[in-house]
Amino acid sequence: MRAKQTRRVDDALAALADPTRRQMIDLLRERPRRAGELAAAFDVSAPAVSRHLRVLRTRGLIEEEPAPQDARLRVYRLRQKPFQDLQAWLDEVEGFWTEQLDSFRALADARGRSRRPGGDR
């Protein structure tokens, strides 16, 4: 039913697992940027940055296009879809609290959260 979506969420999460890539997203969130701009922002070598960008691209989080004025430069920008997918997944997870917590937390609070009169399960 949602195997493909699940796959995309996993892709996005895998891509975002590395803090450097996470920060790259934060930079690209402000505006599209060239590879060199990003490389300057992080204290790692250019090849390392290049590989991070490749990961982000193959996982679908960003897209690349050559800069119009100078074809040596490559400009990277965010793609929307994976972030939408992530949000959709998080909304599902949030259901845990909106659906269940009402009844559950009411019960938990009622019994003081650490005591154990038989309640759940």
Place this chain on the structure above:
Amino acid sequence: MRAKQTRRVDDALAALADPTRRQMIDLLRERPRRAGELAAAFDVSAPAVSRHLRVLRTRGLIEEEPAPQDARLRVYRLRQKPFQDLQAWLDEVEGFWTEQLDSFRALADARGRSRRPGGDR
């Protein structure tokens, strides 16, 4: 000043990077579960599951408490905060499209998106 929040988002993303852990969240989303229940759901050994749970716990995504009736059992449940933090971060990222894309894309489209025809994407 959101260094601490950034840290938490990185923690959450690191914890969710592994697809097995991602699926564990999906199971815990339905209801709190024991370690053994989760182990049964995944085709890996119990120690492997135990370690995944530890990662999820130390990164703050779940919490553990002994089951009331049988202290051998440990019940794991989702914690809300990291997911809220993630959503907050995603909302920031989404700003890219709502704030900037309007003007940016309008401009890009207006000038034909690049000097070359066709190749794009």
Place this chain on the structure above:
DNA sequence: CAGATATTTAACTTGAAAGTTAACTATCTG
């Protein structure tokens, strides 16, 4: 054309992550 610039690919090293089996701890049950 020669040299500089931007970025990627290649080749390699290293550290950590994830899996395994075996052993340990704690708790329950007859």
Place this chain on the structure above:
DNA sequence: CAGATAGTTAACTTTCAAGTTAAATATCTG
């Protein structure tokens, strides 16, 4: 108490991600 059950920790192996430097590719500039 003896044995079973639930789960974790220990010790080890293997795979892989991320970093590095060096070389390659492509494009711009004088």
